[in-house]
Amino acid sequence: MDDLEGRVALVTGSATGLGRSIAIKLAERGADVIINYSRSSVEAEEAADQCRTAGAKVVVVQANVADQEGCQALVDAAGPWGKLDILANNAGITRHARDHADLNALTKDDFLDIYEVNVVGSYLMLQAAKVLLEAAYKQTGRASTVLNTSSIAGVKGIGSSVAYAASKGALNTMTLSLARALAPAIRVNAICPGFIGTRWFKDTMDEDAFEKTLRGIEAATPLAVASGPDDIAETALFFLSDASRHVTGELLLVDAGLHLGKARS
Template sequence: MNGLRQGNLGPYALAGRVAVVSGGSSGVGAACARRLAEQGAMVAIGYHTGRDRAEALAAELPGGGHASLFLPMTDSAAILAAATEVEARFGRLDVLVNSAGTTRAVPHADLDGLDDETFDRILVTNVRGPFATIRAFAPLLRRGGDAVVVNISSLAAVNGLGSSVAYCASKAALDTMAMSLARALGPEIRVLGISPAAVDTQFVPGRDRDAMLRQAAQTPLRVVCQPDDVALAVLAAVTHLRLSTGTTLLVDGGRHL
C-alpha cells in the first residue's frame, strides 16, 4: 500500500533503547534523563561545562550503560564527534531530547540592552545547536526506523513573553524548525516539541522564585512547574503520542489562557 505502515502502533517501549539528552546535566534535561532511564533506556547525558554533574548523574541513574557526552551547542564539529561516539558505544539511537539552551534577562523595551553578541549567542545555542544535533544524529536515528526527537521549547514562542526578545524568537524558530524537520525526516523519525512556561530552575539568571510564584498564581491550574513535570510530558510524547509529529505541546498550567 505505497509503503504505508499499519496504525494502532501501541506504546513505545524504552527497554533496550538508547537516548541522548543535550543539556542533560541539570534542570529539565536531568529530569528527562531520569525518567527515560527509569523506563529502561540507556541514556547519554550531554553536557557543555557540566561534565562533573553529567558523570555523577550517569552513575546514579537506574539501569546500566549510561554515559556522559560532550555535546556543546555552539560547536558543530564537536556535535558530530558526539554522534560518532554514540554510534561506537551504543550502535544505535532511538530518542534525542534537545534540552540545551541559554538566555539572558533583558527587558523587551531595552533594545540597546540586547546587543548583537547576546542575540547571536542565544540564536546559535537555541536554534542552530539543536539543528546541528539533529543533523549529526539523523543517520543513527533513521537506522532503527522508529525514532523520536523532542525539542524543549517554551510558551515564549507563542506569546512573545520571555526573558528577552531574542529568547522568544529562538523558541519560535525551534517550533517552526520542528514542523520542517517532521516533514523531512518522516516516517522513520517523529519530531515533537514540549513548551513549558516558567520552570522552577535557575535557568534565567536573575529571576527569583517569587516572580515564578506570582506567574504560577495567574494560571488556571496554579501550579509551579517543576523539571519533572516537563520530563513526564517528554516521556508521554515519546511513548504514547505515536501519531504526533511536527507539533509542539504546551505544558504551561494554562498560562497561555
C-alpha cells in the same frame, strides 16, 4: 515500567534541570542514556549515577551543541549501539533582558549566541544524528523520535528576552519543517514549557525573590501551580515513547495554563 528497554537516548543539556529529569526518567523506563554537559561536570556525573542506579548504561560527553564537532562527538558516543532511538534537543541559553521595549539591552552578538545554541545547535544535532536515527527505524520499523525543548516564549513572544523568544519561535517552525521532511523514519515534536523552577531562574535572583516568583506564577496559572522539571519531563516522556507513535509536528504548551490567563472572578 520498562517500555523503553533496548532503546538508546541522547539528551543534550542533561546535567541539570529539565534535561536531567528527562534523562533519569528515560533510564527508569529502560533506555540507555548519553548525558551531555558543557560546563557542569560534577552535576553531569551526578545525573549519570542516577541513571545507572535505574539500571541504564550511561555515557557522559562534554560538548557544545553550537559546535559541529561537539554534535558529532555526542552522536559518536552512540556508535557502540549502532543506532539512536531518541534525541532530546534540550540544551538552551538566554540573555536576560526582560524589558522588551529596551532595544539597547541586547547586542547583535547576544542574538547570534542565542540562535547558535537554541536553533542552529538543534539543527546540527539532528544533522549529526540522522544516520543513527534512521538506523534505529530500519532495525525496528518504529519511527525514531526527536523532541525539541522550546518555550511559551516562542508562542507568546514573552520571556527572558526578545532574542530568546525569537529563537524559540524559530525552533518551533523548524520542528514543523523537519517533522514533514524526515517522516516516516523520524518523528519530530516540541514541548513549550512555561515557568520551570530550576536554577535557570534561581541564578538570576535571591531566595526571597525566587519564592515571590513562585507565588506569582501560582497566582497567574489556571492550575494554580508552579511547575518543576519533573512535571515537564513527564510530558516529554509522552513524546519520547510509543504513547505518541502517531504524533509528529506537534508543539505542545506545558505551562499549567499560563498562556490562557486567569478567569475573571
